[in-house]
Amino acid sequence: xxxxxxxxxxxxxxxxxxxxxxxxxxxxxxxxxxxxxxxxxxxxxxxxxxxxxxxxxxxxxxxxxxxxxxxxxxxxxxxxxxxxxxxxxxxxxxxxxxxxxxxxxxxxxxxxxxxxxxxxxxxxxxxxxxxxxxxxxxxxxxxxxxxxxxxxxxxxxxxxxxxxxxxxxxxxxxxxxxxxxxxxxxxxxxxxxxxxxxxxxxxxxxxxxxxxxxxxxxxxxxxxxxxxxxxxxxxxxxxxxxxxxxxxxxxxxxxxxxxxxxxxxxxxxxxxxxxxxxxxxxxxxxxxx
Ligand SMILES: [Zn+2]
Numbered sequence: 001x002x003x004x005x006x007x008x009x010x011x012x013x014x015x016x017x018x019x020x021x022x023x024x025x026x027x028x029x030x031x032x033x034x035x036x037x038x039x040x041x042x043x044x045x046x047x048x049x050x051x052x053x054x055x056x057x058x059x060x061x062x063x064x065x066x067x068x069x070x071x072x073x074x075x076x077x078x079x080x081x082x083x084x085x086x087x088x089x090x091x092x093x094x095x096x097x098x099x100x101x102x103x104x105x106x107x108x109x110x111x112x113x114x115x116x117x118x119x120x121x122x123x124x125x126x127x128x129x130x131x132x133x134x135x136x137x138x139x140x141x142x143x144x145x146x147x148x149x150x151x152x153x154x155x156x157x158x159x160x161x162x163x164x165x166x167x168x169x170x171x172x173x174x175x176x177x178x179x180x181x182x183x184x185x186x187x188x189x190x191x192x193x194x195x196x197x198x199x200x201x202x203x204x205x206x207x208x209x210x211x212x213x214x215x216x217x218x219x220x221x222x223x224x225x226x227x228x229x230x231x232x233x234x235x236x237x238x239x240x241x242x243x244x245x246x247x248x249x250x251x252x253x254x255x256x257x258x259x260x261x262x263x264x265x266x267x268x269x270x271x272x273x274x275x276x277x278x279x280x281x282x283x284x285x286x287x288x289x
Pocket of ligand 1: 090158180
């Protein structure tokens with residue numbers, strides 16, 4: 001899709017390709033559009049590229065191990081000299097797990113920005129492929145200039161702490177890059193979404209909104225994550241044997257809730273799976289658990 005100064009956003013835009021390359025912002029998804037996983041967005045203005053997120057997807061096959069799908073990086077590798085920076089919105093696998101596949105093929109001086117918890121999780125992943133990369137930590141107050149893109153951030157609630165939306169200001173307009181979130185007014189281990197900041201940005205004018213919230217097509221509200229702990233409590237009370245909890249490994253707040261309930265009922269906790277062990281170890285080290 002393209003965003004241009006005079007025409008504003010129009011997915012049907014019919015214009016000479018070279019005009020768009022010089023005038024417009026080109027936004028391409030190498031994954032994450034129309035599917036839940038594998039998020040990788042490429043913003044391009046006057047041949048300068050900004051990447052937001054770099055995740056993997058998963059395919060479940062009957063009676064077989066789940067397979068990873070890595071986005072097709074060909075376009076980025078063919079244009080690697082034009083990439084000015086990479087920004088990560090949060091630490092979920094479908095936003096960070098593609099980095100160990102992409103970064104070793106790019107200049108190691110390419111700036112990489114991520115929220116605090118995501119940065120720690122990425123460092124672990126990069127260590128596994130022998131890459132020692134400096135990650136710059138971002139927060140709500142961060143302001144970045146990456147090539148022609150000016151970035152600022154909005155804190156949002158999601159199933160992992162430290163999740164941000166990105167405001168991408170470009171010479172032709174402002175784009176609100178709203179990666180995964182849900183409005184949870186009683187979050188388990190993070191603060192509430194910065195809605196006042198969102199309203200302010202809205203008043204200042206947004207030319208294009210990209211918003212990704214699972215099940216947003218359904219009317220009504222999703223229950224707060226607080227409710228999950230009440231459900232655990234209700235179920236564990238009458239459970240005589242082992243009590244199993246499954247969730248995606250990076251759902252840090254849900255692990256905390258399971259541990260809280262286990263402790264209240266004098267249960268021992270055993271983590272099963274390499275990914276969950278890693279996430280819990282990192283989250284504990286960083287003071288989130
Ligand atoms: Zn997510």
